[in-house]
Amino acid sequence: MKAPAELTKNQALVLDALSHAEGPLSAYTILDRLRDDGFRAPLQVYRALEKLQELGLVHRLESINAFVACAHPHDHHQELIAFAICENCGKVDEFSDEMVEERLGRWAKAHDFRPSKTTIEIRGACRTCSSA
Amino acid sequence: MKAPAELTKNQALVLDALSHAEGPLSAYTILDRLRDDGFRAPLQVYRALEKLQELGLVHRLESINAFVACAHPHDHHQELIAFAICENCGKVDEFSDEMVEERLGRWAKAHDFRPSKTTIEIRGACRTCSSA
DNA sequence: ATAAGAATGTTATGATATTACATCAATTGC
DNA sequence: GCAATTGATGTAATATCATAACATTCTTAT
Numbered sequence: 001m002k003a004p005a006e007l008t009k010n011q012a013l014v015l016d017a018l019s020h021a022e023g024p025l026s027a028y029t030i031l032d033r034l035r036d037d038g039f040r041a042p043l044q045v046y047r048a049l050e051k052l053q054e055l056g057l058v059h060r061l062e063s064i065n066a067f068v069a070c071a072h073p074h075d076h077h078q079e080l081i082a083f084a085i086c087e088n089c090g091k092v093d094e095f096s097d098e099m100v101e102e103r104l105g106r107w108a109k110a111h112d113f114r115p116s117k118t119t120i121e122i123r124g125a126c127r128t129c130s131s132a
Numbered sequence: 133m134k135a136p137a138e139l140t141k142n143q144a145l146v147l148d149a150l151s152h153a154e155g156p157l158s159a160y161t162i163l164d165r166l167r168d169d170g171f172r173a174p175l176q177v178y179r180a181l182e183k184l185q186e187l188g189l190v191h192r193l194e195s196i197n198a199f200v201a202c203a204h205p206h207d208h209h210q211e212l213i214a215f216a217i218c219e220n221c222g223k224v225d226e227f228s229d230e231m232v233e234e235r236l237g238r239w240a241k242a243h244d245f246r247p248s249k250t251t252i253e254i255r256g257a258c259r260t261c262s263s264a
Numbered sequence: 265a266t267a268a269g270a271a272t273g274t275t276a277t278g279a280t281a282t283t284a285c286a287t288c289a290a291t292t293g294c
Numbered sequence: 295g296c297a298a299t300t301g302a303t304g305t306a307a308t309a310t311c312a313t314a315a316c317a318t319t320c321t322t323a324t
Contacts (some may be wrong), residue, residue, distance in 0.1 A: 008302065028279070041288070041305060051302095063196040063251050079291060082236070084245050096237060103231045104214070104254060110257035111225065112215050114318095119195050119253045121234060127244035140271065140320095159311070173274060178312065183271090197280095197311060 004118060013037050015057055015130035026064035037076075061085060061092070063121045066081030068092050080104070082117055085125035093126070138183075145169050146180035147189055147201060155222030157200035193217060195225070195253045200224050212236070212250055220260035223257070 009014065017023060017033050025033075027045045039045065040045075049067055052058035059068050061083060071094040080101040084093040100120070108115050124130075134149040134232060139147065149165050150157060159164075159177045171177065181199055184190035189202050200215075203226040212233040230253070240247050256262075 005204035005259070010303075028278075037248070042281070043283095043305085045301075047302080062253070063249075082239075084243065084247075085241070086245075087248065093243065097235050097239065100211065100232050100235045102251075103229050103235075107214075107227060107229065108216070108254065108256070111216065112262065113218075113225070113254070113256055114262040115216075115254045115256040116219065117195075117255050118253075119251060120236075121194070121251045122240065122245070122247045123249050123251075124245055130246040143273075174312070175274085175314095176272075179271075 008048075010039075010044055011048045011051050013039070014045060015052055018058060018067060018069040021069075022066045024061055024085070024092055026065065026066050030067070059083070059094070061121060062119050063123060068094075070094070074103050080120070082120035082122065084122045084124070084126070086129055087123050088125055088129035091128075133254075139240070142171075142176055143180045143183055145171070146177060147184055148184060149199040151201060155203075156193050156196065156217070156224055157199045159238070191226070193253060194251050195255060197246050202226070208210075212252070214254065216253035216254045216256070216258070218261055219255050220257055220261035223258050223260075 013032055013034055017030050027042060027049065030049075031039055031042055031045045034045070035065065049058060049060070053060060057070050057073055059081065060066075060069055061068060064085060079096050082095050082100065084095070086092070104115075104118060107113075145166055149162050159174060159181065161167055162181075163171055163174055163177045166177070181190060181192070183193060189205050191200050191202055191213065193200060194196075196217065213226050214227050214229065214232065216227070218224070236247075236250060239245075
């Protein structure tokens with residue numbers, strides 16, 4: 001795997017779409033937004049997303065089947081990332097908590113469970129939406 | 133809402149299918165297993181699942197689009213539940229961790245985020261599968 | 265008995281994701 | 295050079311997951 005310095009055209013387009021989006025996008029929404037750039041089929045989106053996720057530049061939000069550009073693309077050294085997703089406005093906050101990571105890691109070790117990917121997603125109402 | 137004492141026929145059938153399954157089942161797998169019991173359409177499954185989830189008898193695993201019978205159906209007082217899902221054999225472990233719950237709650241409070249539903253799912257290899 | 269609310273049955277459709285196969289481009293080993 | 299490999303792409307078809315819309319039946323409270 002080469003350094004992320006060189007994304008392919010499709011990968012760059014998908015990342016750009018996500019980066020400029022107001023919130024998480026579904027794969028098909030991305031497809032629609034890239035029609036004018038030559039995208040014709042879902043696979044073009046899914047393949048780009050796959051690579052971008054490997055590079056740590058994009059996250060998949062499992063609970064809503066959508067994707068976001070990573071908010072902290074600098075250090076993607078495997079740390080556990082949690083998401084707070086506003087069900088009203090779609091805004092997503094990305095955060096880490098060492099204690100949570102430690103507790104889940106402890107459980108895994110105690111049960112001889114070898115984690116490959118961990119999902120933490122909190123759905124609810126963000127500050128703005130819950131005060132309104 | 134009435135007490136879970138009386139499930140409807142469809143709800144009981146779906147719960148039974150999940151309870152006797154070796155692991156999580158997709159809605160369509162449940163449908164197939166209940167064909168002989170008169171199930172014909174996905175909605176029959178989804179509607180039963182919806183009620184069973186409200187009653188805390190069934191959980192949805194967001195990361196794999198599947199459903200499991202709750203392992204601790206006694207006390208469903210809103211506590212945060214985490215799942216460890218073996219990607220090899222499909223076995224699911226359900227557990228709680230007060231510290232994790234407290235830390236996520238603390239983050240939410242600090243950010244004025246009002247949580248409605250929280251998902252914690254660890255995918256990986258269970259003891260049996262990782263030792264083999 | 266009847267009105268209100270749930271649950272059900274059925275068809276159709278929407279939304280998300282992958283398989284399969286052909287092609288093209290860059291790199292590598294000889 | 296030039297096959298051989300590898301990775302990316304294009305395209306069509308299909309698989310998988312989930313809900314909308316509508317009619318009907320069952321339950322229960324009054």
